[in-house]
Amino acid sequence: MKQHIQDAYGYIFEPVLIGELSQLAVEYNFKEGDLLIEIGQYIKKMPLLLNGVIKIMREDPDEGELLLYFIEKGDTCAMTLTCCLGNSKSDIRAIAETEGTVLMIPIEKMEEWMTLYQSWRRFVINSYNNRLKEMLLAIDSLAFMKMEDRIINYLKEKSKLISNKTLNTTHQDIANDLNTSRVVVSRILKKLENEKQIKLNRKSIDLLLQN
């Protein structure tokens, strides 16, 4: 297990901290589609993502879901940081996008480490910065972009995360993540296919253009 931590975080944490991590942390494996954090749930451990991808969703009072951002290897969820420190409930939902592994760390330790290790302190602050940026992108997408552009972004983002140009997803899945209807997704995807940007298959989509 220490090797896993070394692989994912060795470049950022000093050896002493890696040592402490491997002693205290508990590994937890999850499968695709697992519900990791539910809205309203209290957080008692802080998760560090070793591998895999997790998507962070927001839910509307009226049954609507919306994807905020993805987190990947080497990330933590900034939301849980605030929840841990403030001992408050989660405002978001976390769902496993792929299978993967997280490290669970007792929250007492994360406060202690804040004063002990500058690499830890920097990591936490960086996480906040990154999440804030992702959040701004999500807001831009919602406020200023047409559905067609949101879908293109979504497809590119996903493709980048799994480093694969073939996405195993359905029109309905996309509609749920973007909080729209499948009819719209189907129509726009069809249009993109006609423009030779993508190739549609059953339960999967191929991206034809890179970047």
Next chain:
DNA sequence: TCATTAACACGGG
């Protein structure tokens, strides 16, 4: 104008 909802047909597994 563009999204949503409901409804339907098609076809692959």
Next chain:
DNA sequence: CCCGTGTTAATGA
């Protein structure tokens, strides 16, 4: 048959 997909018609913002 069931589910994902493609399309249309009606309605609403």
